[in-house]
Amino acid sequence: MIYLKALSALLLVIGLIGLFYYLGRRLNDRVTGGISKRRIQVLERTPLGEKRALLLVRIGQQQLLLGATSNTISMLSEVVCDEPSESREVEETPQNKTYSKVSFRRVLEAIR
Numbered sequence: 001m002i003y004l005k006a007l008s009a010l011l012l013v014i015g016l017i018g019l020f021y022y023l024g025r026r027l028n029d030r031v032t033g034g035i036s037k038r039r040i041q042v043l044e045r046t047p048l049g050e051k052r053a054l055l056l057v058r059i060g061q062q063q064l065l066l067g068a069t070s071n072t073i074s075m076l077s078e079v080v081c082d083e084p085s086e087s088r089e090v091e092e093t094p095q096n097k098t099y100s101k102v103s104f105r106r107v108l109e110a111i112r
Helices: 002-032 094-111
Strands: 040-049 052-059 062-069 073-079
Touching: 052 073
Parallel strands: none
Antiparallel strands: 040 052, 052 062, 062 073
């Protein structure tokens, strides 16, 4: 009987902690308007293999392409983009495809 009371008290405390966490997050979103005030955002992460990845990071208005391994993080290039990436459309031409392949190959070589 005493174990049942202790278990129910523990579940009550865990439930209250979860409730306060949820309410705190909702209140924070309402106060800030749902906009994150973080200056550094990881926009995309593309794994290249075990313990290797490419990261597209936004710092303020600047976008950077980073190469990350288990030991290091290196800046590979600065990405220049006048428009948001969702609304930007690139025409598929043979020149674009060739450039993309060469550029991606250089990125992979830089990480190794």
